[in-house]
Amino acid sequence: MEATKALVKPNTHQKVFIPELVYFEPNALEYPMGARIYKWAQQQALPIHMTTSHNRITNLPGEGELEKYRIAKRTLVVGVRKTLEFDTSKPSAEYAIPIATGCMAHCHYCYLQTTLGAKPYVRIYVNIDDIMNRAAAYIEDRKPEITRFEAACTSDPVGLEHISGSLAQLIEFMGRQRYGRLRFVTKFNNVDSLLGLNHNKHTRIRFSVNADYVIKQFEPGTSSFANRIAAAGKVARAGYPLGFIIAPIIWHDGWEDGYAELLRKLKAEVPPEAEPELTFELIQHRFTKTAKRVIQTRYPKTKLEMDEAKRKYKWGRWGQGKYVYPDEQANTLREFITEQIFASFPKASIDYFT
Ligand code: SF4
Numbered sequence: 001m002e003a004t005k006a007l008v009k010p011n012t013h014q015k016v017f018i019p020e021l022v023y024f025e026p027n028a029l030e031y032p033m034g035a036r037i038y039k040w041a042q043q044q045a046l047p048i049h050m051t052t053s054h055n056r057i058t059n060l061p062g063e064g065e066l067e068k069y070r071i072a073k074r075t076l077v078v079g080v081r082k083t084l085e086f087d088t089s090k091p092s093a094e095y096a097i098p099i100a101t102g103c104m105a106h107c108h109y110c111y112l113q114t115t116l117g118a119k120p121y122v123r124i125y126v127n128i129d130d131i132m133n134r135a136a137a138y139i140e141d142r143k144p145e146i147t148r149f150e151a152a153c154t155s156d157p158v159g160l161e162h163i164s165g166s167l168a169q170l171i172e173f174m175g176r177q178r179y180g181r182l183r184f185v186t187k188f189n190n191v192d193s194l195l196g197l198n199h200n201k202h203t204r205i206r207f208s209v210n211a212d213y214v215i216k217q218f219e220p221g222t223s224s225f226a227n228r229i230a231a232a233g234k235v236a237r238a239g240y241p242l243g244f245i246i247a248p249i250i251w252h253d254g255w256e257d258g259y260a261e262l263l264r265k266l267k268a269e270v271p272p273e274a275e276p277e278l279t280f281e282l283i284q285h286r287f288t289k290t291a292k293r294v295i296q297t298r299y300p301k302t303k304l305e306m307d308e309a310k311r312k313y314k315w316g317r318w319g320q321g322k323y324v325y326p327d328e329q330a331n332t333l334r335e336f337i338t339e340q341i342f343a344s345f346p347k348a349s350i351d352y353f354t
Helices: 026-030 032-043 064-072 128-142 157-164 166-175 212-218 225-237 255-269 272-277 289-298 327-344
Strands: 021-024 048-050 075-079 093-096 122-125 147-150 180-186 203-209 242-249 279-284 312-316 319-324 349-353
Touching: 021 026, 021 032, 026 032, 032 048, 032 075, 032 157, 064 289, 093 128, 122 157, 128 147, 128 166, 128 180, 157 166, 157 180, 166 180, 166 203, 180 242, 203 225, 203 279, 212 255, 225 242, 225 255, 225 272, 242 255, 242 327, 255 327, 279 327, 327 349
Parallel strands: 021 048, 021 075, 075 122, 093 147, 147 180, 180 203, 203 242, 242 279, 279 349
Antiparallel strands: 312 319
């Protein structure tokens, strides 16, 4: 059948993230997840250090800012999450559920570069029971309204799942919540450990996808498109509601062909049974002045276009605004991609364009 003919070949042997250095807060070892990760780090023969706080890792090795940054991205810090007030996470969910912070990938445009400031290392929180109890309280407060939790606001948790196992616990917890739903987005493909879980369709897994040009130029360190889409097929066949986030949408030479090709490839790979529940979220590229400065320091050769003169300034709620595409360009992108989505997936829904 044409619709299921693979256009892209997955490389199923892609390696998972193994950090170069691991730090533990001493009390993290009192939790089952912390003890398990400690044993794993020993088995991997990783250098292990202790730290008084996951918020204060100061003496990371490396010559100069760039090398320090690269090493920080390959440093894992295992700690206890103390702040159990969840941030809001509009428009995709009511709350951000904090299971990890930081990411080992190097997407040039990633907003974590500015939001994490001087702390780009990867943190996993071992007190998952406290986090789930807090989520249960939020659900209780809002019921009978459904409460949605986004697990990928400050990290890409699928890329860490082979170390933490947190998503598996959250997915099964949320499967038992009548009024709770989980969602997360990823650029990684290691989903095999999630396929057999009792998710009860309460978790929506979304894959971040893009035109070939964007993936090749700006997303080093992530799983390839072929592997992401193969993983999307697996989770859909395991009965999870599936979604795609096309972000950041970037205006580039040949963008129409690039995004049309993306939708053709998705159509060829998504199992037909996933189509009725399929969702899309569309996010145009934006940057702040601070982000531009950080990106140009960390990725000096980046081809990411960040010319304020070509953008529209959008005021932010807390002072610093963002540069987005001017309305006409944004509308052209939105209309074209919307048409392509509905041409391939007439039953899908588009949650938002922002
Ligand atoms: S995979 Fe996601 S979280 Fe990680 S660097 Fe890329 S955009 Fe940021």
